[in-house]
Amino acid sequence: MDNAGSTQTKRNKKYSGSFPKIAQQTRLLNTLVIFAIIYTLYLAKSLLIPLCFSAFVALLLSPLVAFAKKFFVPPTISAAILIAILVAPFTFLALELAEPAERWMQSLPKIATEITEEIEEISNHIDGYTTEPPVETEPEDKKGSFFSWFSEDEQPPEPPPKADNANSVTDKIKQNGIDMGLTLFSNAPLMVAQILACFVLIFFLLVFGPSLFHVFIRDFPIVTDKRRALVLVGQIQHELSSYIVTISIINTCLGLATAAVFFYIGIEDALLWGALVALMNFVPYLGGIASCLVLLVVGLVQFGLTSSAFLPSGIFLALNIVESQLITPAVLGRSMQLNPLIIIIWIAITGWLWGVIGVLLAVPILMCVKIILENLGVFNHWIRLIESK
Template identity: 30%
Template structure:
């Protein structure tokens, strides 16, 4: 009777269900893995940045080195010739831009004050009486005695070691030399290293797929960056000529800046327009003349981005603007300005790899316009 009145026990919980509840979900594990990967990439920037930059430059120069090596030139000599030519071009651009950039940096506090005064003058023009009063105030300020304007300044000297004095310079020099050596070694021994990697694939199909993906990445990235470089050089030349016609000082420097900033879609042209507005305000008196350089720059950039680049690159490199902007913000947050410059080649490489993978194909479809 007691047995019959006892409440029936519920169905026993299967061990598999209990284990499933104890086991973390796949989505949580993927999120944690993604966050860990982002932190690792950010912390490894001093190593990854030179390696990725050298790999990208070697990828771009490899077709020229391969072409020269087929004409009975040793590969080491072909790589040396190509890198010497590239170094000459970069050195010439740096030499042309150094003096104007140094002058802007030295005069930046004075230029900021002049910019503020000129903007206030354009927005609120002074009457003749106010101009006279302002001039009198300036003369009175300049005529103050040295005693009234003097300030007591305490200077505390402490010994500076060699590490504090030259540590940053030596670190940057070492990184630059290491990057150049890595580019040269990749150009000379990159093909051999690639063949060794292919032999590690387990099956013949995997070997063929690896070769196909790497060749496609090299071809598309070389085509993309090479075409964008030629377009940017043309844009820089057009901007320099147009700004020279508009009467802006140092038009060659601003042409070089326009070519460099155009490697960063959307954000680069915006920064260039802001800088040209500031320079125009400093150099010219009227608002129309001050805004003319930025207007010329934006017009030429619009022609390049909406007509020239899509016509030259074609549909295969038409990418979603929203994805591009988010991608730029992400890599700029991770690595700063170098991240912004490397963002677009990395996006092209990621799109090519994603298009060949069944798991990552949704990302490739999302990136396309």
């Protein structure tokens, strides 16, 4: 008995010593899996971006297709009409704003030169106030110096020429503009292909997606709780559509209010800046900061380095504070509120992975993750972290 007991004790010690090693290997494996997923998301972004964007749009429009089907409207017709309704306003707005946007892009070098000259003028005034005046000394020839006979031919040394900062800034902006144009031109085929792929995917998801989804839920053994899966998808669809529609209406009203105030006070191309702030406001927090910086440049161009230059950005900042601190929380409610720091970190991650589209899709993806975790009842500590205020 003693031998058996000692043998069992040795086995327990052996297994207890191997548990930390197994736990370390598990953590290492989980870390490697996370890095593999991140690398896959980054590497396959040209494929995943159209898929994710199309899935979100189809998820929002599919209830309308189902509603039209009740009135015997074929899904192909209703899907085509919905896509046309979705594309038409953006196409009209792009055509209307193309001319002022092109004019501003062409005037960027001139704007940079004017701003640089204004800054140099202010810097020269500051230097004139801060630099002590030079002490006048009697020339050597008037003092009867031994070398005074050289003074008739000598000329005072010329000051070193100033660097032409305005031209250098203008050249840099022109070069950056050329590089940007070449980059856009080289990426244009891929962008056009992705846009067309998105339209095609949205159409086919609206027409054939519901039937495929029901077959997947009903027949695939991987879905164990079919009722729960249907409830999960329905909740994601409802909350996500409510969020996107509400945010779209709020941002549109913000853009219209900004354009109206700018037009009233005489800001040039008020509609362009209203559309810009409405689009950039889809990116929480960071979009408002970027809009303020752009409007500050607009004020500097139109009013110069005066106090009126802060008028466009100041007006937008006041409207944005009212929208973000009063209107949006009251309309969305607390259930859709997310921690601001978590949002900014998540935007940085998705922007690094997928660029501009990743920034626009960041909050909807985060909301989907939150809804899925809530319905599955897992990682409650992560849900509390996302919702914390």
